[in-house]
Amino acid sequence: MRVSSLPPPAHGSFEVTGACPHDCPDTCSLVTSVQDGIAIKVHGNAAHPHTGGVLCTKVSRYNERTYHPERVLKPQKRSGPKGSGLFEEVTWDEALSDIASRLGKIAARNAEAILPYSYSGTLGLVQGEGMAARFFHQLGASLLDRTICVSAGSAALETTVGGQIGMKVEFFAESDLILIWGSNSIASNLHFWRHVQTAKRNGAKIICIDPRKTETAEKCHQHIALRPGADAALALALMHELIRNDWLDHDYIAQHSLGWEALRARALEWTPARAAEICGISVAEIESLARDYGEACKAGKNVAIRLNYGMQRVHGAGNAVRAVTCLPAITGAWRKRAGGMLLSNWEVHAPKKALLQRPDLLGARRPRTINMATIGDALLESGSTAFGPQIEALVVYNSNPVAVAPNSGKVVQGFAREDLFTVVLEHFRTDTADYADYILPATTQLEHWDIHIAYGHTDVLLNRPAIAPVGLARSNTDIFRALSQRMGYTDPCFAEDDLTMVHQAFGDAINFDELLEKGFVTAPLPDAPFAFGAFPTPSGKCEFFSQRLADEGQDGLPDHVPNYELPRPGDTYPLAMISPPARNFLNSSFVNVKSLRDIEGEPLLEMHADDAAARGIATGDTVRIFNDRGSYRCTVRINQRARPGVVNGLGVWWRKLGLDGSNVNQLTNDQLTDMGRAPTFYDCAVQVERSNAIY
Numbered sequence: 093m094r095v096s097s098l099p100p101p102a103h104g105s106f107e108v109t110g111a112c113p114h115d116c117p118d119t120c121s122l123v124t125s126v127q128d129g130i131a132i133k134v135h136g137n138a139a140h141p142h143t144g145g146v147l148c149t150k151v152s153r154y155n156e157r158t159y160h161p162e163r164v165l166k167p168q169k170r171s172g173p174k175g176s177g178l179f180e181e182v183t184w185d186e187a188l189s190d191i192a193s194r195l196g197k198i199a200a201r202n203a204e205a206i207l208p209y210s211y212s213g214t215l216g217l218v219q220g221e222g223m224a225a226r227f228f229h230q231l232g233a234s235l236l237d238r239t240i241c242v243s244a245g246s247a248a249l250e251t252t253v254g255g256q257i258g259m260k261v262e263f264f265a266e267s268d269l270i271l272i273w274g275s276n277s278i279a280s281n282l283h284f285w286r287h288v289q290t291a292k293r294n295g296a297k298i299i300c301i302d303p304r305k306t307e308t309a310e311k312c313h314q315h316i317a318l319r320p321g322a323d324a325a326l327a328l329a330l331m332h333e334l335i336r337n338d339w340l341d342h343d344y345i346a347q348h349s350l351g352w353e354a355l356r357a358r359a360l361e362w363t364p365a366r367a368a369e370i371c372g373i374s375v376a377e378i379e380s381l382a383r384d385y386g387e388a389c390k391a392g393k394n395v396a397i398r399l400n401y402g403m404q405r406v407h408g409a410g411n412a413v414r415a416v417t418c419l420p421a422i423t424g425a426w427r428k429r430a431g432g433m434l435l436s437n438w439e440v441h442a443p444k445k446a447l448l449q450r451p452d453l454l455g456a457r458r459p460r461t462i463n464m465a466t467i468g469d470a471l472l473e474s475g476s477t478a479f480g481p482q483i484e485a486l487v488v489y490n491s492n493p494v495a496v497a498p499n500s501g502k503v504v505q506g507f508a509r510e511d512l513f514t515v516v517l518e519h520f521r522t523d524t525a526d527y528a529d530y531i532l533p534a535t536t537q538l539e540h541w542d543i544h545i546a547y548g549h550t551d552v553l554l555n556r557p558a559i560a561p562v563g564l565a566r567s568n569t570d571i572f573r574a575l576s577q578r579m580g581y582t583d584p585c586f587a588e589d590d591l592t593m594v595h596q597a598f599g600d601a602i603n604f605d606e607l608l609e610k611g612f613v614t615a616p617l618p619d620a621p622f623a624f625g626a627f628p629t630p631s632g633k634c635e636f637f638s639q640r641l642a643d644e645g646q647d648g649l650p651d652h653v654p655n656y657e658l659p660r661p662g663d664t665y666p667l668a669m670i671s672p673p674a675r676n677f678l679n680s681s682f683v684n685v686k687s688l689r690d691i692e693g694e695p696l697l698e699m700h701a702d703d704a705a706a707r708g709i710a711t712g713d714t715v716r717i718f719n720d721r722g723s724y725r726c727t728v729r730i731n732q733r734a735r736p737g738v739v740n741g742l743g744v745w746w747r748k749l750g751l752d753g754s755n756v757n758q759l760t761n762d763q764l765t766d767m768g769r770a771p772t773f774y775d776c777a778v779q780v781e782r783s784n785a786i787y
Contacts, residue, residue: 117548
């Protein structure tokens with residue numbers, strides 16, 4: 093099928109199929125209704141089984157975001173101090189020429205003084221790390237370790253089952269018992285929740301394991317409100333009970349696992365009483381959960397775990413995911429298509445990333461790698477060190493690090509350096525854009541080509557542009573293509589258009605004609621991927637013991653790794669704080685969409701009545717939350733969503749919308765997880781006090 097890369101028509105009424113670009117497991121298929129070149133409605137594609145015609149509240153407001161009155165539609169150059177938000181409009185030619193000149197001069201001294209910073213503002217393979225990666229590889233810039241969200245869990249899956257592969261999400265509808273572990277599915281995985289509802293109507297029991305009593309927990313039969321960072325202890329205690337009661341699949345263990353005797357010995361150390369003390373729950377809750385899980389598995393029922401990223405924000409994140417991942421193997425839950433576990437199916441897909449990103453352009457160069465979670469430290473490093481030169485230039489796209497990176501006080505200091513040349517590709521003047529030397533207006537999902545894979549289902553989705561770029565906005569690919577021309581890069585890859593790159597993403601591995609016609613194609617995956625073992629690990633088995641981890645000096649078995657910060661009564665900072673996302677925001681996206689911000693109201697801290705009473709705090713008070721990293725003020729809400737000893741700082745609001753120009757990440761931890769080099773946002777001890785005064 094031939095397809096044109098020309099812009100969509102400016103006249104007439106039509107519908108265009110696209111894909112949601114945001115960091116969500118659902119990766120919905122969108123349909124945009126267009127009238128005379130204007131997008132008038134964005135709705136879910138009823139023909140796409142995983143979307144089923146339904147969108148979340150956030151993405152259903154995509155028009156409001158695309159045509160937002162504050163959208164940046166022309167290139168802007170800073171005209172005031174860093175962080176002041178003062179800019180003047182300039183031409184594209186002026187902006188691109190100056191940026192290319194300044195980057196070229198820095199690269200002539202040492203290209204590693206230049207750092208790209210990006211993440212999942214779009215998950216598109218082309219607009220995400222397509223032409224941008226080619227540009228920075230040719231430049232020889234420092235590499236970015238993109239670990240801020242999923243890398244701890246990804247590393248855990250890699251060392252246990254061999255990669256990010258699990259159940260097909262649609263088969264949860266057939267499950268008899270579902271554990272939703274570390275996920276507020278109603279808010280962050282809406283289409284999975286539809287399958288849960290089907291299972292529930294058919295008699296399935298649904299149990300939520302989460303420190304916070306989320307909207308999801310309220311709708312489950314049972315909520316187990318453990319302390320943050322205690323997930324591995326709970327999983328090991330479940331194993332203890334499964335062993336003690338012989339709720340095991342001995343045949344599956346013998347044929348399809350490695351290291352069982354060692355894991356068995358480790359698990360038998362974890363009595364329910366020991367785990368209960370760490371988890372802050374009762375022994376009876378642990379025993380009951382083990383009985384539900386074990387007896388159902390032993391009876392041959394469909395037992396499934398939906399694991400998400402909530403448990404991955406603490407020191408022991410990787411070990412926690414490893415421990416939970418062992419459960420379906422020791423019980424044989426993997427034998428059934430409606431049993432096992434799903435964290436991510438990202439690796440079901442096999443895009444040709446090397447062809448898209450062209451790491452070969454580096455040649456023999458091996459630039460340093462800088463972890464995105466510790467960007468504050470990296471920017472504040474002065475002068476050349478053994479780790480390389482000081483960062484002189486930063487190019488930010490698909491991210492808002494000043495708002496979303498942990499320990500943001502340091503991040504702000506780094507971005508405020510007057511000697512740091514910063515370019516930000518954006519839709520709005522975000523917290524990060526306020527510190528830019530240049531803001532370059534980027535297209536939204538309705539205005540460019542892209543191709544997407546999902547981590548919550550197994551489809552590949554195409555995104556067609558529904559409208560021409562608004563104002564003078566340009567796609568990420570177009571911006572980096574233009575910079576490449578000004579830098580004198582002659583490799584033919586820098587002249588490839590977006591549609592060519594979309595096709596390159598999979599080549600002949602998928603039916604491209606079907607993708608063009610329907611907007612999606614399904615990647616192959618067995619209904620029960622590990623029913624007969626065949627794990628993509630070195631041994632071909634579920635590796636309870638990982639030799640790879642042992643060779644790295646780590647414990648080859650999963651274990652409970654305590655949080656860095658373990659608050660206790662009487663401590664300077666006696667409360668644990670987690671910072672789950674506000675329901676109507678996605679990270680820091682959509683915060684400036686008025687209809688969604690009106691629903692959220694204002695930045696909030698949720699607090700249990702016992703903790704509030706001890707501090708003389710009432711709902712509606714302004715409180716000050718603080719630790720050694722900083723201080724943050726917001727309104728408090730006393731409710732049952734917070735368990736005793738834990739406060740919930742809902743995020744991620746833009747800093748400029750906070751009472752003191754800060755947000756919850758002023759307090760969060762930028763130390764790294766046990767594996768995967770991820771940040772530990774929820775490994776955070778604080779104190780809270782009533783504070784109606786202006787600071």
